[in-house]
Amino acid sequence: MHGTNGTGGRLRGRNGLAAAGPINFGPLAYWVGFNLRMAQEAAFQAFSRRSQEIGESPGRFATLTLIARNPGISQTELSQANGRDKSSLTPVVEDLVRRGLIERKRMDSDRRTYRLNLTPAGKKVLTTMTRCARRHERNLDHLIGARDRKRFIQILKKIAAGIE
């Protein structure tokens, strides 16, 4: 982990050069915000690498899962569930349609709206990605420990829902 060396002020050689020793992270070392960011970046990159091995990305995984679990969801609903603007979703949906993983159908009752659904190919890709995600989760679970897992997720949910 990121070592800190106590009181601050960094080891220096006799001529004022910064020594090649451990970095002093100061208050960053024990602040939640910084550690949250470091953990998330590390976990995200690990999952990114796994996803790339099967030619996908973490974002695609979330999108496909949300469509699978909410068949017929509209693009506006989907972008809201993701916490992103609807315009950000357009190229993603375009890509998934082009690759035959989802299909778009206009609603009969409101012809402005599209309904999104997975194709059989999309379901297959999602199954593969889910397996990949489960391996990643097992890895995380191992680091967290069974005893603390539930509480840990509870706290994360509280932060996501309650900050500011």
Added chain:
Amino acid sequence: MHGTNGTGGRLRGRNGLAAAGPINFGPLAYWVGFNLRMAQEAAFQAFSRRSQEIGESPGRFATLTLIARNPGISQTELSQANGRDKSSLTPVVEDLVRRGLIERKRMDSDRRTYRLNLTPAGKKVLTTMTRCARRHERNLDHLIGARDRKRFIQILKKIAAGIE
């Protein structure tokens, strides 16, 4: 928080339209990776807003703190401490020098290397940002609870250090 509705499969009206009900997040709802991302994004955005009020950004805060705690640090060391490529640091350093918050001095012993230090103006800005960050931290602490805080940070550090 993100409600899930049990077994999956989304409520629908009688003609197959997706109902405007709650979104089903499926396994995302209880997976660490997803909740970590949601919590980090929420916390980061909250801190971003606070930082903007004083005309700074979260990234600048980390950079200034690292320079303050490691006087004379080189750009390569700094980028490594941040987990970023050194080329990403060039525009950041440029900006901080231009605004008079840090100073760069070439080393005498190795004239390829710059040593970075805060100026008095930089120290003042860092003090303001640190106050701002402390308020943000208090907010997070409140959500986490004093009893779980230490363990929570421990777990985050384990994830940052140990994943993959």
Added chain:
DNA sequence: TATTGTTATACTCTATAACTATA
């Protein structure tokens, strides 16, 4: 008038590779 989705556009952050100047 309001809403769904698209387009045009731009911004932030990041990385890779090639470069320079030093070592």
Added chain:
DNA sequence: TATAGTTATAGAGTATAACAATA
């Protein structure tokens, strides 16, 4: 040859605003 830092460039992911079609 190797290293510190810069430059050129590109990519991912995101947002805002204006727009067309539909309500």
